[in-house]
Structures are given as C-alpha cells and as structure tokens.
Amino acid sequence: MIVIKDIQEMQQWSTARKKEGKTIGFVPTMGYLHSGHLSLVKAARSKSDVSVVSSFVNPTQFAPNEDYDRYPRDFDRDKNLLETLGNDVLFFPDRNAMYPLDYETFVVTEKMATLWEGKTRPTHFRGVCTVVTKLMMIVQPDKMHMGQKDIQQCAILRRMIIDLNIPVELVIEPIIREIDGLAMSSRNVYLNPEERKAALVLSHSIFLAEQLIQQGEKDAQVIIAKMKSLIESEPLARLDYIALMNMDNLEPVSVIKSPLAIALAVYIGIIRLIDNVIIR
Amino acid sequence: MIVIKDIQEMQQWSTARKKEGKTIGFVPTMGYLHSGHLSLVKAARSKSDVSVVSSFVNPTQFAPNEDYDRYPRDFDRDKNLLETLGNDVLFFPDRNAMYPLDYETFVVTEKMATLWEGKTRPTHFRGVCTVVTKLMMIVQPDKMHMGQKDIQQCAILRRMIIDLNIPVELVIEPIIREIDGLAMSSRNVYLNPEERKAALVLSHSIFLAEQLIQQGEKDAQVIIAKMKSLIESEPLARLDYIALMNMDNLEPVSVIKSPLAIALAVYIGIIRLIDNVIIR
Numbered sequence: 083m084i085v086i087k088d089i090q091e092m093q094q095w096s097t098a099r100k101k102e103g104k105t106i107g108f109v110p111t112m113g114y115l116h117s118g119h120l121s122l123v124k125a126a127r128s129k130s131d132v133s134v135v136s137s138f139v140n141p142t143q144f145a146p147n148e149d150y151d152r153y154p155r156d157f158d159r160d161k162n163l164l165e166t167l168g169n170d171v172l173f174f175p176d177r178n179a180m181y182p183l184d185y186e187t188f189v190v191t192e193k194m195a196t197l198w199e200g201k202t203r204p205t206h207f208r209g210v211c212t213v214v215t216k217l218m219m220i221v222q223p224d225k226m227h228m229g230q231k232d233i234q235q236c237a238i239l240r241r242m243i244i245d246l247n248i249p250v251e252l253v254i255e256p257i258i259r260e261i262d263g264l265a266m267s268s269r270n271v272y273l274n275p276e277e278r279k280a281a282l283v284l285s286h287s288i289f290l291a292e293q294l295i296q297q298g299e300k301d302a303q304v305i306i307a308k309m310k311s312l313i314e315s316e317p318l319a320r321l322d323y324i325a326l327m328n329m330d331n332l333e334p335v336s337v338i339k340s341p342l343a344i345a346l347a348v349y350i351g352i353i354r355l356i357d358n359v360i361i362r
Numbered sequence: 363m364i365v366i367k368d369i370q371e372m373q374q375w376s377t378a379r380k381k382e383g384k385t386i387g388f389v390p391t392m393g394y395l396h397s398g399h400l401s402l403v404k405a406a407r408s409k410s411d412v413s414v415v416s417s418f419v420n421p422t423q424f425a426p427n428e429d430y431d432r433y434p435r436d437f438d439r440d441k442n443l444l445e446t447l448g449n450d451v452l453f454f455p456d457r458n459a460m461y462p463l464d465y466e467t468f469v470v471t472e473k474m475a476t477l478w479e480g481k482t483r484p485t486h487f488r489g490v491c492t493v494v495t496k497l498m499m500i501v502q503p504d505k506m507h508m509g510q511k512d513i514q515q516c517a518i519l520r521r522m523i524i525d526l527n528i529p530v531e532l533v534i535e536p537i538i539r540e541i542d543g544l545a546m547s548s549r550n551v552y553l554n555p556e557e558r559k560a561a562l563v564l565s566h567s568i569f570l571a572e573q574l575i576q577q578g579e580k581d582a583q584v585i586i587a588k589m590k591s592l593i594e595s596e597p598l599a600r601l602d603y604i605a606l607m608n609m610d611n612l613e614p615v616s617v618i619k620s621p622l623a624i625a626l627a628v629y630i631g632i633i634r635l636i637d638n639v640i641i642r
Contacts, residue, residue, distance in 0.1 A: 093527070093529060097529070101383075103381075184521075184610070186473060186474055186525055187469065187470070187471050187472075187525035188470050188471075188472065189468075189469050189470075190467070191466040191467050191468075192467075192468065211467070212526075215526055216525075216526055219528050219529060222529070238466075241464075241466050241467065242466070242467045245466055246467055246469075246496055247369060247373070247499040249373055249377070249499060249502070330464070331464060
C-alpha cells in the first residue's frame with residue numbers, strides 16, 4: 083500500500099490508473115477505522131480494479147463546540163488495517179493543504195442540509211459536501227462507497243452528485259453493527275461501560291419501529307411515540323430527533339409507505355449517536 | 363459539428379475522447395456569440411485536440427430584476443459561426459435538465475463574491491460558480507477558456523478551481539474590442555446609436571488609467587478621481603464602481619504595484635457594461 087500525503091501526487095496517481103483503463107473505488111473516512119469502514123474498503127476492492135481510502139478529519143464539518151480536536155485518531159493502526167485488506171492507496175492530506183489560509187469555496191445544499199441533523203449541526207453538511215467534492219476531484223473515483231449509518235449524509239451527497247453532474251457513482255453499503263446491535267461508530271470509543279449499555283436504546287428503537295411496521299402500523303406519529311417512550315425509559319439517554327422520512331428529499335412522512343427511512347439521534351451522556359433503517 | 367442537448371450524452375462523448383487520449387478544450391458561453399467568444403473558440407482549438415462550446419443562458423446567475431428573459435439569443439447564427447470555425451461539439455442543454463425542480467446544490471465563494479460586481483449583483487457569482495462547476499463535470503475538459511472581460515468571474519473561478527481541486531486548467535484570453543475600443547459584449551446589442559457612442563467612456567477611462575500609471579502615478583485615489591470625472595463628463599453614463607484591485611483576492615489597493623487590475627462598471631442608460639485592464 084502506498085501512503086500519499088500530497089494532493090497533486092494523489093491526482094497524478096489516479097490519472098495514471100485511469101489512463102491504464104483501471105476503475106477506482108474510493109472510501110472517504112475520518113480515520114479511526116472500525117469494521118464498518120473495513121466493509122466499505124472490501125466493497126471498493128471487490129467492485130473496482132484499485133482502491134483508495136482517504137483519512138482526513140475534516141475541520142469544516144465540525145462546529146466550534148464540537149469534537150474536532152478530540153476526535154479519535156490512530157494513523158498507524160489504520161495503516162496496518164488497510165494494508166491487511168490489500169488496499170492500494172491511503173490518502174492522508176494535510177489540513178493546511180486542503181484548506182489554505184485564503185480558502186473561499188463551499189458546496190451547499192439548500193433545504194436538505196437544514197433538516198434533522200442540520201437543526202443541531204447547521205454548518206455540518208456544508209463542510210461534508212465541500213470536503214467530499216474536493217476528495218472526488220482529487221481521487222477521481224468511478225465509485226465512492228459510504229455507509230448507510232450516515233443516512234442524511236448519503237441522501238445529501240447523492241443529491242449533490244446528481245445536481246453538480248459529478249461523474250461518480252455513490253454506492254451505499256449496509257450498517258455494520260456490534261454483536262449486541264449497536265451501530266459501529268468511531269465515537270463509540272467515547273462511551274464508558276454504563277453508557278455503552280445505555281447506547282443500545284438506539285438500535286432497540288430502530289428494531290421496534292421496524293417491527294411495528296411489519297405488524298402493519300401505518301401512522302408515523304404512533305411509531306414515533308413508541309420509539310420516544312422507549313428512549314425516555316433509559317435514564318442516560320436524551321432524544322435529539324426521530325425522523326420518519328422520504329429518502330429522496332428527507333421530508334417527514336405522516337403515513338408509512340415504503341421506501342422510507344427511520345433515523346434518530348440520541349445523546350448518551352454528552353455523546354451524540356445516530357442510527358437508522360431503510361424500509362423498502 | 364455535433365450538437366448535443368443531453369447531459370449524459372455529452373458526458374459520454376467526453377469520456378470516449380479521453381479514453382482515446384485526446385485533450386478537450388472548453389468554452390462556456392451564454393450564446394449570442396461575438397468576436398470575443400470566437401477568439402476563445404480559436405484558442406481552445408489551437409491548444410487542445412478537440413473543442414466543446416456550451417451555449418446556456420444560466421438562470422441562476424440572473425437576479426429577478428435582471429435581463430434573463432430578454433438576454434439576446436440566436437441559436438442558428440451561433441451554430442453557423444461555430445461550424446465555420448471547425449468547432450467539434452456545441453453543447454446546448456435544456457434549462458430543466460440543468461436545474462430540475464428538486465435542485466438543491468450551489469457552489470459559493472465567500473468573500474470574493476461579495477466585492478465589486480457582487481455588491482450590485484449579490485447572487486450572481488453563486489450562479490456562475492454553480493453552472494461552471496456543472497459544465498466542467500459534464501464536459502470534463504483539460505483546459506477551459508474564458509475572456510478577461512469578466513475579470514472578477516475569472517478570479518473567482520480560478521479560486522474555486524484551486525479550492526475544490528478541480529482538475530481543469532483555466533486559460534484567460536485577452537479582451538477583444540471593437541475598432542473604436544469598446545469591449546465586445548453580447549449586451550452591446552441593447553445600445554441605441556447615441557448610447558453606443560457614450561459607451562466609449564468605459565474604454566477611454568481604462569486607457570486613461572493605464573496612461574497615468576505609465577506616467578508614474580502611484581496613488582490609486584488620484585487615478586480613480588480622474589477616471590470618475592471622465593465618466594461624469596458623459597451625460598448618458600452613470601458610474602457603478604471603479605476597482606483598482608489585487609488580482610488574487612480582489613481586495614482594493616491604495617498604492618499602485620503590479621500586478622493589479624483596473625475594472626469598472628458603468629450604466630449607459632439602463633444598460634450596465636464592464637471593462638478592465640491588467641497592469642503587469
């Protein structure tokens with residue numbers, strides 16, 4: 083595996099592969115890789131000729147009060163994991179090269195970025211759209227692989243790629259869960275043992291909603307109310323939002339009709355976690 | 363020459379040329395071509411293997427009070443002109459294909475878009491950056507050719523291309539002028555004979571400023587004052603702004619030091635015209 087830090091060098095590597103007629107699979111990450119990331123890398127390797135993983139904790143998607151500085155980082159561990167999987171390139175750019183002092187340009191989605199996660203994190207998706215556009219321009223992939231865990235991010239980036247006519251196929255891979263159901267997240271490392279247990283309230287709420295729909299429940303408000311009371315039964319949990327939403331435009335739905343997504347964000351202590359399921 | 367209306371077809375044409383190892387030169391236009399545009403097409407043809415010209419009056423760069431509806435259009439004339447030059451593809455997309463009803467995504471530059479032209483036209487550069495990003499993603503050129511006439515546009519797009527790491531080289535071509543000095547513009551067609559004569563006050567001011575600098579004048583305020591009084595001497599003219607600015611960040615300069623740009627916008631009757639010169 084090659085480690086590339088320089089932006090131009092990464093661009094040249096990709097251009098050279100494309101000239102050879104090779105397809106490029108790309109997995110953008112913020113590092114501190116878990117099994118969810120690794121499943122994306124495996125997908126990239128199996129669906130394209132060569133694979134590139136980027137590791138960049140993107141400052142523009144964190145608000146000043148968020149965890150940019152303490153976001154977990156472990157470059158050597160990530161590098162070893164990716165080497166074991168046979169990944170071709172680890173792209174590890176410098177913050178100042180990605181955002182020089184005179185940086186000016188942002189990619190924004192208007193309405194979709196203001197809903198759900200956007201209410202708590204108003205500048206988050208602007209940062210995500212900007213860095214993912216930059217990374218796509220640098221890596222020039224044929225396919226980009228992302229996890230369904232960040233479902234609003236997936237929907238917004240899909241819209242952005244369509245809107246800007248970016249010639250990249252976005253491939254969404256399923257959520258990878260711990261054996262007890264907790265969705266994998268780099269932020270799970272923040273949880274103490276008691277919080278780790280309480281965090282199961284997220285997946286349990288998601289599974290409850292799925293079950294209610296399977297049993298024929300059609301009223302979104304009924305499902306939300308039952309999820310809410312499950313979350314309220316956990317003393318360490320504080321609900322941020324529950325979304326039953328249209329997958330294309332993220333608008334809330336009132337009557338259950340597939341396809342739709344059920345997503346939620348819950349604080350466990352001070353740690354904010356998310357989870358979701360798509361009902362097809 | 364092929365005329366392509368469909369976005370996917372354009373993308374496929376470009377991908378096929380790139381697979382053949384051909385370089386693509388691109389000229390984005392809003393149609394109603396004049397000699398300025400044609401000089402860009404000639405540059406594209408001489409510097410790349412194949413050339414693509416887009417013709418699209420971009421609604422997102424016009425404010426509601428501006429001239430989107432009455433902007434001059436003449437597809438057949440443009441097509442004939444481009445055929446004569448041996449241009450390879452004329453890309454002529456549909457407004458609804460470029461901006462479907464659920465369109466969400468915009469590319470913005472923060473500070474540079476608020477200066478000079480941005481004061482009079484606050485949403486203009488957002489529309490320009492967005493459509494040019496889209497066109498670059500569709501046409502996938504190696505080089506994009508633009509005229510120095512829209513100097514702030516050139517500076518902002520150069521910044522955007524660097525910031526977003528877009529693998530396209532922006533090539534700025536000189537202003538083409540009528541025999542009496544008026545900078546070529548599709549909007550010149552709006553001028554009646556009297557206004558056409560009055561419009562010379564733009565190029566005359568620019569030439570005056572150049573002359574003053576050649577004579578050793580170092581004080582930006584002195585140059586601005588002399589340009590201003592020349593413009594005020596023309597009854598049909600109303601000054602919008604005079605900018606003596608740094609070419610990289612568009613900030614005003616107070617002491618003349620090359621490289622810098624001198625730009626101005628003047629209303630002739632209700633028609634707003636621009637002109638500029640770069641002092642190297």
